[in-house]
Amino acid sequence: MNQSSVLTTQDVCSGYGTATVVRDISVDILTNEIVGIIGRNGVGKSTFVKTLIGLIRASNGKVTLFGNDITNLQPELIARKGVGYVPQGRGIFPGMTVNEHLLLGGYLQRDSKKRSKFNKLIFDLFPILHERRSQMAGSLSGGQQEMLAIGRALAGGPEILILDEPSEGVQPNIVGQIGEAILNFRKQLNLSIILIDQNASLISNTVDRAYAVEKGSVVAMLDSDAVRDEEKLSKVLSI
């Protein structure tokens, strides 16, 4: 399959106040590709993806989506251009139902037929969300909340999906289920995916390749063979 660039960054720097956390990160995500961004806690992975989606300003560098410059656009504009985001800690709205979350995500697509097609796909991927569709999100378990956060992002029909630590605080059997779902919706929706996680098994079972990050910079690119090597992965993740 001929793959072209979906999201590219060139020497992106960002941080908080005067502290620079992300230093000159350049990545290239191709169509229908799952790319891992891996590294220990606090190396700047989440700060980097928050910069991609406009939650943190880039102090230097360039972010492009399908060749169009999206650096430092407002997050809502980046979301409308097709970047879906599943935040670390899930970011669900506790006082809203499962259905309301999917509705909210779906408003990014104006075509109601497309919306119902995506809802069907989400309920096929995560049947528990269909069972709990009238339940308040705050009363769901951690794993169910993660599925909901993924469902909400998918409902918007993104071109690229960014998942930040989906395995955090989730039971191991659910992590496996989430991994399968990631592979499944990549296939069905022809999606590009950026996956940040510290779970070696989730990374090695899902990603095609990975960027290893240390002290805010990319220090290595792990190809498909390297990401299947759990020993090598564990070294990068320092588990």
Place this chain on the structure above:
Amino acid sequence: MEIAPLIISLVYQALTAGAFLVLCSIGLMIVLGMMNIINLAHGEIMMIGAYVASLLVTEGLPFFLTLPFCFLVGVLVGLVIEFLFIRYLYSRILSALVLTWGLGLIIAQGALLIYGPFLPSIKIPFGSIEYGGFTYSIYQLFLIFVAALLVALIYFILQKTELGLKARATMQNPEIASTIGINRKKMFSITFAFGAGLAALAGGVLAPTTTIAPFMGTQFVAPAFITVVVGGATNIITGTLYSAGSLAAIRTPIGMYLGSFAGTVGLFFAALILIRLYPNGLASIRLFGRR
């Protein structure tokens, strides 16, 4: 004395008191309950609504046709206040409190300077009916209807419309809401303006029942805050209904037998006890297993 007319009178008074509390607090419950902004200019925005009604009635417009204008002027005032001041103070609750207090003073003093100490009062529409030795104001019955209608309307907007869902999501987590395509600045602006519009509309609706003067807002602020705080922010609709309902149910019989002052004292005591028993508000009570 016959028991049926007495019970009807008691229910009427309780509903009237509840409707007053709902109308006073309806704008505040949006701004405080959803946005966590303590808007001390709430009473003055209600006063603006009453002023719009009075000025337009003086110009010859029928009273009921002035009400949409009360709402629109309130929305406009809300948009200006939000755009100029409030949007810079969303994470600074105390600064917003001081600012809105100052704005309230400026609005009230401004009204005094421009229009003098009083505006012409508005004649209470409809008249009254008598039953079993008790007199009932038809306009008070209308106020009960308006309060119920506004609560139903707000429920519908917040629960069933795209705008309402987006506003609720933004108020719960603005950053995450923006990542699913919601313009958070716009949502904050709309929500504050809607709250101000409701406050002004309530001021307009209550105008015929009170003296229209620059500092008339003060009589609405205390009951409004008590209703919102007793109700809590967990769910603004159920919170307001539980709170206005229980406070009115306590105030009315005390007021009926011991006088209006004792009724107000009873309301304050009831509020103190309810806040002590339910610090998260009455909306946090689970009546049917789950909220």
